[in-house]
Amino acid sequence: MLPSFRYVRPRTVAEAVKALSEPGARAHAGGTDLVGCLRDEVFDAKAVVSLSGLAELKGISATKDRGLRLGALTTLAEIARHAEIAKGWPALAQGAAAAASPQLRNQGTLGGNLCQRPRCWYFRGDFACARKGGEPCYAVEGENTYHAIFGGSGCYIVHPSDTASPLVALQATARIAGPKGTRSVPVEKLFVLPAVDHTRETVLEPGEVITEILLPPPLAGGKGLYKKVRARGAWDFALGGVALALSMKDGKVWSARVVLSGVAPIPWRVPEVEKVLAGRALDAKTAAEAAEAAVKGAEPMSGNDYKIPLVKGAVEEALLSLA
Amino acid sequence: MTDLLYWLQGAVPETPAPKVEMPPWGETKVVGKPVPRVDAYERVSGSAVYPLDFALPDMLHAAILRSPHAHAVVKSIDTSAAEKMPGVRAVITGKTPGTDIPWYRSRGKSYSKLFDDRVRHEGDEVAAVAAETRAQAYDALKAIRVTYEELPFVLDPQKALEAGAPAIHEGTNRYGDPSKYERGDVAAGFAAADAVVEGTYSTACEIHAPMEVHGSVVKWDGNRLTVWDTTQGVFVVQQQVAAALKLPLANVRVIGHYMGGGFGSKLEAGKYTVIAALLAKMTARPVKLFLSREEVFLNAGNRPANTMKVKIGAKKDGTLTAIEFLSMGSGGAYPNGADTSFLAADLYTCPNVKTLDENVAINAGRARAMRAPGFPQGAWALEQAMDELAKKLGMDPVELRLKNVPKVSQRRGNQPYTSTGLAECLRDGAKEFGWAEAKKKAKGDGAVKRGVGVASGLWGYGGGPPATVVVKLFADGSVNLNSGAADIGTGTKTIMAQVVAEELGVPLDRIQIEHADTGTTQYTGPSGGSKTVPSDMPAVRAAAVEVREKLLKAAAEEMKLPVDDLALSNGEVVSKQDPSKKLLVTAVPGLQRQQVLVGVGTRGPNVEGKVISMFAAHFAEVEVNTKTGEVTVTRLLAAQDSARVMNRLTFECQVQGGLVMGLGLGRTEERVLDRNTGKMCNVNWHDYKIPTALDVPAEQKVHSVDLVDTECNTAGAKGVGEPATIPTAAAIANAVHDAVGIRVHDSPVTPPRLVALLAGRGKKG
Numbered sequence A: 001m002l003p004s005f006r007y008v009r010p011r012t013v014a015e016a017v018k019a020l021s022e023p024g025a026r027a028h029a030g031g032t033d034l035v036g037c038l039r040d041e042v043f044d045a046k047a048v049v050s051l052s053g054l055a056e057l058k059g060i061s062a063t064k065d066r067g068l069r070l071g072a073l074t075t076l077a078e079i080a081r082h083a084e085i086a087k088g089w090p091a092l093a094q095g096a097a098a099a100a101s102p103q104l105r106n107q108g109t110l111g112g113n114l115c116q117r118p119r120c121w122y123f124r125g126d127f128a129c130a131r132k133g134g135e136p137c138y139a140v141e142g143e144n145t146y147h148a149i150f151g152g153s154g155c156y157i158v159h160p161s162d163t164a165s166p167l168v169a170l171q172a173t174a175r176i177a178g179p180k181g182t183r184s185v186p187v188e189k190l191f192v193l194p195a196v197d198h199t200r201e202t203v204l205e206p207g208e209v210i211t212e213i214l215l216p217p218p219l220a221g222g223k224g225l226y227k228k229v230r231a232r233g234a235w236d237f238a239l240g241g242v243a244l245a246l247s248m249k250d251g252k253v254w255s256a257r258v259v260l261s262g263v264a265p266i267p268w269r270v271p272e273v274e275k276v277l278a279g280r281a282l283d284a285k286t287a288a289e290a291a292e293a294a295v296k297g298a299e300p301m302s303g304n305d306y307k308i309p310l311v312k313g314a315v316e317e318a319l320l321s322l323a
Numbered sequence B: 001m002t003d004l005l006y007w008l009q010g011a012v013p014e015t016p017a018p019k020v021e022m023p024p025w026g027e028t029k030v031v032g033k034p035v036p037r038v039d040a041y042e043r044v045s046g047s048a049v050y051p052l053d054f055a056l057p058d059m060l061h062a063a064i065l066r067s068p069h070a071h072a073v074v075k076s077i078d079t080s081a082a083e084k085m086p087g088v089r090a091v092i093t094g095k096t097p098g099t100d101i102p103w104y105r106s107r108g109k110s111y112s113k114l115f116d117d118r119v120r121h122e123g124d125e126v127a128a129v130a131a132e133t134r135a136q137a138y139d140a141l142k143a144i145r146v147t148y149e150e151l152p153f154v155l156d157p158q159k160a161l162e163a164g165a166p167a168i169h170e171g172t173n174r175y176g177d178p179s180k181y182e183r184g185d186v187a188a189g190f191a192a193a194d195a196v197v198e199g200t201y202s203t204a205c206e207i208h209a210p211m212e213v214h215g216s217v218v219k220w221d222g223n224r225l226t227v228w229d230t231t232q233g234v235f236v237v238q239q240q241v242a243a244a245l246k247l248p249l250a251n252v253r254v255i256g257h258y259m260g261g262g263f264g265s266k267l268e269a270g271k272y273t274v275i276a277a278l279l280a281k282m283t284a285r286p287v288k289l290f291l292s293r294e295e296v297f298l299n300a301g302n303r304p305a306n307t308m309k310v311k312i313g314a315k316k317d318g319t320l321t322a323i324e325f326l327s328m329g330s331g332g333a334y335p336n337g338a339d340t341s342f343l344a345a346d347l348y349t350c351p352n353v354k355t356l357d358e359n360v361a362i363n364a365g366r367a368r369a370m371r372a373p374g375f376p377q378g379a380w381a382l383e384q385a386m387d388e389l390a391k392k393l394g395m396d397p398v399e400l401r402l403k404n405v406p407k408v409s410q411r412r413g414n415q416p417y418t419s420t421g422l423a424e425c426l427r428d429g430a431k432e433f434g435w436a437e438a439k440k441k442a443k444g445d446g447a448v449k450r451g452v453g454v455a456s457g458l459w460g461y462g463g464g465p466p467a468t469v470v471v472k473l474f475a476d477g478s479v480n481l482n483s484g485a486a487d488i489g490t491g492t493k494t495i496m497a498q499v500v501a502e503e504l505g506v507p508l509d510r511i512q513i514e515h516a517d518t519g520t521t522q523y524t525g526p527s528g529g530s531k532t533v534p535s536d537m538p539a540v541r542a543a544a545v546e547v548r549e550k551l552l553k554a555a556a557e558e559m560k561l562p563v564d565d566l567a568l569s570n571g572e573v574v575s576k577q578d579p580s581k582k583l584l585v586t587a588v589p590g591l592q593r594q595q596v597l598v599g600v601g602t603r604g605p606n607v608e609g610k611v612i613s614m615f616a617a618h619f620a621e622v623e624v625n626t627k628t629g630e631v632t633v634t635r636l637l638a639a640q641d642s643a644r645v646m647n648r649l650t651f652e653c654q655v656q657g658g659l660v661m662g663l664g665l666g667r668t669e670e671r672v673l674d675r676n677t678g679k680m681c682n683v684n685w686h687d688y689k690i691p692t693a694l695d696v697p698a699e700q701k702v703h704s705v706d707l708v709d710t711e712c713n714t715a716g717a718k719g720v721g722e723p724a725t726i727p728t729a730a731a732i733a734n735a736v737h738d739a740v741g742i743r744v745h746d747s748p749v750t751p752p753r754l755v756a757l758l759a760g761r762g763k764k765g
């Protein structure tokens, strides 16, 4: 059952920031994640602050440097069907298209997708686990098929977003408005590892909202994609996935950014893979080596060591499909 | 098998054979045609009122407090704060007078109470509240203070049998002695075999997950209770509610016009109905009590998980010499069927068979019959083992099965079947599917490999009495059909109308149906077990034929022609000899005098000395990504033997739905229980994965072998709902094996499981 809360719909970002600075206030964009969390009593809300009236958070437009500005309220469906995004930043378009289901993509926003809460079933269920301020992490000794093989400590969620890894690969920046003014944070630095703080997923402070995401211009000789492996065809989070942003020169990889999804509490960049790829042609040998590098240092839990071959397979397939 | 749906009731009721003559239909005019549903408009326009939509003036809303623990003793319950919450009108617990009602009866013993002070699984009932709004009721639940003493719990049936395992009920954790069956000499059979295969297979626990959650609206008028229930059988609910509340049957009226799916989980009365009735009595207000989706996951039944050890021996030519099938399952925290061995003992000709079914209590939600209870699990094991055997013998899996098609039901005393379509299903199915060509086609040289698989199955229950149906022909020629059967979304009403139209020559839109109401319609069993067509349609036919006979007799007097010369067509009585001689039905004086002609039809007994079974063979084509373990089911074909197809459209719907459900068992569905708390992890729609439209193959074909069976019943039709889901999962697993050479022993075939096997990290077959 939903808790009872105050509902406010500010007209300006300043008003929104003010309302969100109150204790117990929650931002509401498309509501596809927030309302589920409230209904399932994952957390409480004193006030729900709708962002839907904020014109500044809407729309997709070109930036001066041929990059792109995406308002935080841009829906996943808009991103998935945007011709320019598909051409210049394919990993993002594919990530958005791979998320959830058509209904949810029509309603869910980019800002909300980045700030959605984890899907760990203990977190969502009737368990007072560590991330909810309780104890312990039930996943460690429990049912951890869908949990992290990298970056866990004290909590082993995987980040649920299918747009986060592409945005990290594409070196996107989040613009944030808050009580102390605005700031820019690279999406790569937006997320928080449990070792730093296992009770939150982003660096956003109380009262802060993401207003827009900035994409740098497409890379010269750029190629990219997002590959997601899931247990069913729709309405399902990644078992493992990979976002690639490569720039090619003379048939070889000039630079590469490779970010895994579904394997760690944050989008998991794998510099070892990027190193393997640099200067190499995209052939079977390179792909196999890159795949091997992608899982180096993985620490599977009792029920998820399948993620090692799965991620290897996904990386290999992804690279070969760009060859 | 006949007691399949009556285990809760004891004796199987009977109705006498009808007195009218009903020779097998030859060419039919309406029956068998692809007639759209008579209630299609109501269903798609939203004007059909489902129990969940139902509201009464002054109605209260109730909610149930459930155990958060897998196993505990309820030490104390303090409801004082809850009683003072806004809108709260009543709170009940096991201490409230009138709640001492035994529940979960089996073998003459009850295993629990409406509110037991011992809770045996997460979700067991502890208390309930009625309030002005649903939100107030749920808020009040939170204010009830319960002190639990947690007990050790057990989730694995095997472990539940070990010494020192937590005792869930008095004495043993076994639900009765293991059921054993043996024929021939299994040891000798294996000794005589040229090839023997052996393996252990398991199926995951599945949740029914019907669209409409379980629940009722109840209302008292003095000592008479009316229940609007989402149910597969109003009379079962009437009996159980009347027994629980110690009321005469006549005082309990259960109405179940529309319902949003049950798949077996709504074949009994829920505690929720009785709790609602008690709350309604205490408050003198109507009460609505529907479960939340989470409660349905926890506490409205499931297809139990099973572990099955199979061993099959055969001669070089494929002749089976021995089958051994040992099954372990769990009815859950309270008794329910969990046997799976029937197929192993009946599907193929084999002289030496030994089966054993163990059913053990665990601290998890109780099972309920789920679409062909036990059979898809049995097929998962048996049909994969048959596939292994074919491989070992170097035989085509279709040929191996054809070699062993039975003529008699060996499991049921070698009685012949009224019809056996297994060979036709295999042969026609293989042809329609393009089996031979598909087998020859290359597997693909990239990472994605293609494969095909086949599996077959039978469903051993052909319906039967009791059923009583009343058909009324009014003076204007319109017809009222009255049957107690529930239409659980399968098209029962439509088929009933077709039968009446066939016999009375009345257009479908002149037929109105009263159904599923214990107050106004006649007794029949619940709609389950694929028995509604074979049980109820003969009674409908008998009632319509009786009306026709009365009408023709009256017309014969008027027309001065022999009755035998008369037939009904398009609202007219016509002479067969001289078609120019006719009389409008509405002009028959006998009808006008009485204003109504009534026919009462019953379902007579089944044919003596024979058994009725439906057969099926399913074919699957899959693509497996060997790098990631992703599986795409690209094609499915179901070849079904249900004898006469009563309506092509509803038949196809049943089979398509059966395939999708089978795909769920094979590919996506699995209840996950947390090993450390016994609580369900995936108690929601996104973690419990039923297949989506994208998981269903674009090509999904339905083929009926259309056998003529004049013995199964007077409609000549066997059922279809269940056989349509029995072999699907096994066919998919066999296709996966064909594609990548890996045998997935445990359902479902998910990327995690498969990629681990492909990488040599899991158990390999």
Ligand SMILES: Cc1cc2nc3c(=O)[nH]c(=O)nc-3n(C[C@H](O)[C@H](O)[C@H](O)COP(=O)(O)OP(=O)(O)OC[C@H]3O[C@@H](n4cnc5c(N)ncnc54)[C@H](O)[C@@H]3O)c2cc1C
Binding pocket: A026, A027, A028, A029, A030, A031, A032, A033, A034, A035, A036, A051, A072, A073, A076, A098, A099, A100, A101, A104, A107, A108, A109, A110, A111, A112, A113, A114, A115, A116, A117, A160, A161, A162, A163, A204, A208, A209, A210, A211, A235, A236, A237, A238, B686
């Ligand atoms: C069944 C299901 C399946 C799904 N499958 C997938 C999937 O496969 N892949 C995937 O990526 N996602 C998936 N999702 C998640 C879905 O994509 C997100 O729910 C959606 O993108 C969130 O957007 P929203 O606008 O609805 O967010 P909301 O629900 O409105 O907000 C989500 C959270 O973000 C905060 N928030 C929202 N906007 C901002 C902002 N601008 N600044 C700061 N905080 C903000 C809110 O306070 C809230 O905590 C699934 C969701 C469901 C329900």
Ligand code: SF4
Binding pocket: A118, A120, A121, A122, A123, A129, A130, A131, A132, A136, A137, A138, A139, A140, A147, A154, A155, A156, A157
């Ligand atoms: S992984 Fe994190 S969210 Fe999940 S149970 Fe552990 S602490 Fe809680």
